Amino acid sequence: MNVNGINHVAVTVRDLQVSGPWYRALFGTEPVLDEHTDAGFHHLVWAFGDGTLFGIHQHDRRAGETDFSELEPGLDHVGFGCADRAELEQWVGRLDELGVSHGGIVDAAYGSGLSFRDPDGVALEFFAPPSR
The missing domain is CATH 3.10.180.10 (2,3-Dihydroxybiphenyl 1,2-Dioxygenase, domain 1)
Structure with missing residues (x-):
């Protein structure tokens, strides 16, 4: 068995109404997927030319107010x-x-x-x- 690269990355955001337009402007394109799932989150997903997917998720349970920190365990x-x-x-x-x-x-x-x-x-x- 081998790992064949990264398939997708998903990042949690506080508000898709803010982050959605920001990422649309950054990438200059619309997401390939925009859906609210049965798993309790709404996500937007972009596909890149190499097949990698990048998504932003807003969970139904409200995110905290603390900004992201790369100094904490995780991403x-x-x-x-x-x-x-x-x-x-x-x-x-x-x-x-x-x-x-x-x-x-x-x-x-x-x-x-x-x-x-x-x-x-x-x-x-x-x-x-x-x-x-």
């Missing part, structure tokens, strides 16, 4: 793949256009990243492999 951040550093530079422009604060592109031996946060403070990143 640290979600990294979205980019082809190269030039694509990261395009994302800088897109985040600026949307008024989303970010840390600028940070280069390291293992690649380049552009970090930012969603409306609930969830840490997100666009990441490109190192130049060859």
Whole structure:
């Protein structure tokens, strides 16, 4: 048996009325799924070209008021793949256009990243492999 990559990531949000439009604007596309489930949550799900799914969930039971913290056990951040550093530079422009604060592109031996946060403070990143 083998693990064949990541199939999907789901992030809990406080309010889909806030986070839904934010992610729609970020990705520049509509989700492929928008449903309220029998399991007690409403979710929006986007599909990326490599088959990976990314969803945001609002549970019927209200979320707490504390913002996300990568310093607590659980998720640290979600990294979205980019082809190269030039694509990261395009994302800088897109985040600026949307008024989303970010840390600028940070280069390291293992690649380049552009970090930012969603409306609930969830840490997100666009990441490109190192130049060859």
